[in-house]
Amino acid sequence: xxxxxxxxxxxxxxxxxxxxxxxxxxxxxxxxxxxxxxxxxxxxxxxxxxxxxxxxxxxxxxxxxxxxxxxxxxxxxxxxxxxxxxxxxxxxxxxxxxxxxxxxxxxxxxxxxxxxxxxxxxxxxxxxxxxxxxxxxxxxxxxxxxxxxxxxxxxxxxxxxxxxxxxxxxxxxxxxxxxxxxxxxxxxxxxxxxxxxxxxxxxxxxxxxxxxxxxxxxxxxxxxxxxxxxxxxxxxxxxxxxxxxxxxxxxxxxxxxxxxxxxxxxxxxxxxxxxxxxxxxxxxxxxxxxxxxxxxxxxxxxxxxxxxxxxxxxxxxxxxxxxxxxxxxxxxxxxxxxxxxxxxxxxxxxxxxxxxxxxxxxxxxxxxxxxxxxxxxxx
Amino acid sequence: xxxxxxxxxxxxxxxxxxxxxxxxxxxxxxxxxxxxxxxxxxxxxxxxxxxxxxxxxxxxxxxxxxxxxxxxxxxxxxxxxxxxxxxxxxxxxxxxxxxxxxxxxxxxxxxxxxxxxxxxxxxxxxxxxxxxxxxxxxxxxx
Numbered sequence: 149x150x151x152x153x154x155x156x157x158x159x160x161x162x163x164x165x166x167x168x169x170x171x172x173x174x175x176x177x178x179x180x181x182x183x184x185x186x187x188x189x190x191x192x193x194x195x196x197x198x199x200x201x202x203x204x205x206x207x208x209x210x211x212x213x214x215x216x217x218x219x220x221x222x223x224x225x226x227x228x229x230x231x232x233x234x235x236x237x238x239x240x241x242x243x244x245x246x247x248x249x250x251x252x253x254x255x256x257x258x259x260x261x262x263x264x265x266x267x268x269x270x271x272x273x274x275x276x277x278x279x280x281x282x283x284x285x286x287x288x289x290x291x292x293x294x295x296x297x298x299x300x301x302x303x304x305x306x307x308x309x310x311x312x313x314x315x316x317x318x319x320x321x322x323x324x325x326x327x328x329x330x331x332x333x334x335x336x337x338x339x340x341x342x343x344x345x346x347x348x349x350x351x352x353x354x355x356x357x358x359x360x361x362x363x364x365x366x367x368x369x370x371x372x373x374x375x376x377x378x379x380x381x382x383x384x385x386x387x388x389x390x391x392x393x394x395x396x397x398x399x400x401x402x403x404x405x406x407x408x409x410x411x412x413x414x415x416x417x418x419x420x421x422x423x424x425x426x427x428x429x430x431x432x433x434x435x436x437x438x439x440x441x442x443x444x445x446x447x448x449x450x451x452x453x454x455x456x457x458x459x460x461x462x463x464x465x466x467x468x469x470x471x472x473x474x475x476x477x478x479x480x481x482x483x484x485x486x487x488x489x490x491x492x493x494x495x496x497x498x499x500x501x502x503x504x505x506x507x508x509x510x511x512x513x514x515x516x517x518x519x520x521x522x523x524x525x526x527x
Numbered sequence: 528x529x530x531x532x533x534x535x536x537x538x539x540x541x542x543x544x545x546x547x548x549x550x551x552x553x554x555x556x557x558x559x560x561x562x563x564x565x566x567x568x569x570x571x572x573x574x575x576x577x578x579x580x581x582x583x584x585x586x587x588x589x590x591x592x593x594x595x596x597x598x599x600x601x602x603x604x605x606x607x608x609x610x611x612x613x614x615x616x617x618x619x620x621x622x623x624x625x626x627x628x629x630x631x632x633x634x635x636x637x638x639x640x641x642x643x644x645x646x647x648x649x650x651x652x653x654x655x656x657x658x659x660x661x662x663x664x665x666x667x668x669x
Binding site for chain 1: 579601602604605607608609633635637638640642644645647648662663664665
């Protein structure tokens with residue numbers, strides 16, 4: 149009895165000590181708080197500007213933080229989740245120092261819609277499947293460059309503000325400093341792609357008319373051209389609105405499957421991305437079905453997927469421009485993460501999540517480790 | 528013997544007729560299947576590009592070479608995702624035995640922006656005396 153009391157007391161003191169040690173931040177703007185790291189979790193109140201909070205943990209991508217408001221005696225007055233962009237942290241703070249929460253990014257039990265449930269059930273940046281090791285190894289055999297990334301997609305991907313600014317100095321990761329290694333590893337090689345352009349659809353990546361005659365071989369489609377010219381180890385693949393106008397869900401699934409299979413065959417890791425959609429858009433239901441098809445495809449081939457759809461749920465207008473198709477640009481720079489712009493600009497969020505996924509790939513597959521040399525046979 | 532000789536002569540005559548008919552037929556056939564002209568090649572390529580821009584599948588099919596027929600759907604739907612597709616400054620000339628080189632570009636609208644598809648070199652093949660469009664030419668672009 150006494151022993152149990154002592155242990156309990158020590159645990160309580162430990163918790164208080166941990167609480168006191170937890171890094172602090174300040175709420176920058178009045179913001180709704182949730183019981184989990186997304187808007188569909190329960191509303192649990194509003195935080196007022198200037199509230200000092202103790203940061204407890206984060207979601208894997210770092211886009212949501214769990215905090216506590218503590219009383220003078222260390223007791224917890226409030227425990228909630230907030231979009232990280234609303235929290236002002238000390239200049240040198242790194243979200244990477246916070247533990248990753250076990251709380252899921254989404255809760256499928258909170259919707260009756262099976263398509264939305266599918267999207268809620270998929271993390272924003274799921275862990276990398278070990279199956280990608282073999283793809284990376286195959287790429288190395290083919291001479292792929294481990295630090296090189298290709299963009300494959302339509303205007304949302306072709307946007308020069310997407311990933312390409314990583315190649316230029318001046319990127320400010322702010323509290324996302326834990327992504328710095330990925331930025332230094334992949335950033336310098338970022339550039340425009342032969343397989344990402346306005347109007348491109350998933351079925352058109354094989355069509356030589358969509359290739360640049362200046363860079364591509366005769367009769368070479370944009371996808372093969374890009375992989376030959378850039379020689380990447382990773383391809384970020386996303387097709388959405390052009391396909392929605394033209395393809396049934398089954399045709400879309402077939403076209404994306406062909407891209408994934410060809411990409412894997414060429415020793416390139418395809419990273420799929422769900423796309424943001426607006427419930428008031430006439431193509432909303434179709435976009436849900438498309439995104440669900442992408443998740444199914446990622447699971448079938450065990451390839452990485454970024455659930456941009458889920459992450460964008462918390463942004464005003466879902467991070468979209470007024471056309472409800474393209475991601476909203478930021479006026480502060482698309483790779484500036486010290487102003488909380490990822491909480492309203494779709495492009496900034498898109499860049500952040502891509503960088504987070506690239507970091508996960510780098511770390512999980514040890515992409516930046518020196519390649520072991522083959523031992524020469526002794527003569 | 529005579530009868531036999533007449534038979535031989537008659538047979539020879541038949542052979543001569545058959546031979547003459549064969550020669551005449553060959554000449555006629557040859558005149559029909561003689562290599563089509565450079566003007567025809569240019570016309571086929573330009574017609575093909577026009578049909579492609581319009582998404583005219585029947586016209587595209589009529590101008591495709593047999594080895595490209597498997598790509599008919601792709602070839603006739605190239606510009607489905609864009610609008611206002613037009614060809615500007617098209618000027619094609621035959622620059623090789625099976626090559627037609629085109630200047631100019633296809634321009635399409637996408638969300639208020641232009642997207643441009645430069646014309647290049649195309650391969651043509653002679654199919655039964657008529658040129659057919661057969662993809663891009665593998666000769667280096669000049």
